[in-house]
Amino acid sequence: MVDILHRVGAIAPLDDFYRAVATPEGLAGWWTTDTVGKSEVGEKLAFRFGDLGGFDMEILELDPAGHVRWRVVEGPPEWIGTEIDWRFEQRDDYTIVLFKHEGWKEPVEFMHHCSTKWGSYLLSLRELVETGRGRPAPHDVKVADFD
Amino acid sequence: MVDILHRVGAIAPLDDFYRAVATPEGLAGWWTTDTVGKSEVGEKLAFRFGDLGGFDMEILELDPAGHVRWRVVEGPPEWIGTEIDWRFEQRDDYTIVLFKHEGWKEPVEFMHHCSTKWGSYLLSLRELVETGRGRPAPHDVKVADFD
Numbered sequence: 431m432v433d434i435l436h437r438v439g440a441i442a443p444l445d446d447f448y449r450a451v452a453t454p455e456g457l458a459g460w461w462t463t464d465t466v467g468k469s470e471v472g473e474k475l476a477f478r479f480g481d482l483g484g485f486d487m488e489i490l491e492l493d494p495a496g497h498v499r500w501r502v503v504e505g506p507p508e509w510i511g512t513e514i515d516w517r518f519e520q521r522d523d524y525t526i527v528l529f530k531h532e533g534w535k536e537p538v539e540f541m542h543h544c545s546t547k548w549g550s551y552l553l554s555l556r557e558l559v560e561t562g563r564g565r566p567a568p569h570d571v572k573v574a575d576f577d
Numbered sequence: 578m579v580d581i582l583h584r585v586g587a588i589a590p591l592d593d594f595y596r597a598v599a600t601p602e603g604l605a606g607w608w609t610t611d612t613v614g615k616s617e618v619g620e621k622l623a624f625r626f627g628d629l630g631g632f633d634m635e636i637l638e639l640d641p642a643g644h645v646r647w648r649v650v651e652g653p654p655e656w657i658g659t660e661i662d663w664r665f666e667q668r669d670d671y672t673i674v675l676f677k678h679e680g681w682k683e684p685v686e687f688m689h690h691c692s693t694k695w696g697s698y699l700l701s702l703r704e705l706v707e708t709g710r711g712r713p714a715p716h717d718v719k720v721a722d723f724d
Binding site for chain 2: 432433434435436437438439440521524526528529530537539541542543545546548549550552553556571573574575
């Protein structure tokens with residue numbers, strides 16, 4: 431099992447980051463504008479990226495004190511069954527986001543791509559919280575040939 | 578053992594990416610302007626980031642066909658002994674870069690940070706190759722509180 435790890439932070443209240451990850455409106459502001467569903471434990475969120483497809487996530491945990499967790503139930507075969515874990519921590523003026531996409535079976539080339547792309551989207555999340563405007567798909571930063 | 582993985586690509590000759598990683602001048606264009614040393618197998622390169630410190634890498638492999646490998650011999654304790662592996666592959670018009678920073682003992686918080694920061698620097702590398710201008714430190718994209 432191999433994981434994708436990331437960490438970003440900004441001078442902002444924890445709740446701003448939490449809402450950006452825990453609500454469809456927040457997610458549409460930095461990941462993909464095509465985000466639909468209900469963000470409640472046991473419910474699902476659907477994220478689509480035009481012709482590239484997308485992912486459905488089941489919500490496993492939603493704790494405003496600083497924890498969100500999803501399980502991938504629909505998407506590319508390499509993603510199915512993997513889990514995405516978000517931790518938010520207030521440290522002085524900063525909120526720190528610790529991100530983990532865990533449970534990949536093999537470190538395939540697609541995992542390398544997803545790691546870079548997650549990093550880029552987390553900087554979009556940071557930008558949203560800092561400036562009020564992120565770079566969700568289809569306005570996302572391109573990293574290679576298949577995005 | 579846990580690894581940091583990334584993948585970027587651009588419509589550019591493999592040799593442009595290779596030179597950006599295999600020569601001090603190239604590295605100074607996307608990672609840190611303060612890069613000194615000799616890029617030959619068995620020799621060392623020193624990368625410095627002002628007050629933040631830096632890293633010394635021993636060059637383990639330099640193959641213009643598409644492979645560069647370094648061992649970290651000086652730097653933060655978590656980095657010492659880890660290895661950084663670069664693969665370059667030409668695929669039609671694109672050159673694809675597969676990056677691995679391997680041999681981390683534990684998935685500590687600092688590793689999360691380095692993963693995001695590597696992703697951001699690889700986009701700087703991509704930008705250098707595409708446009709002739711990267712974002713090396715001290716002009717790098719900030720991701721959190723300690724960069």
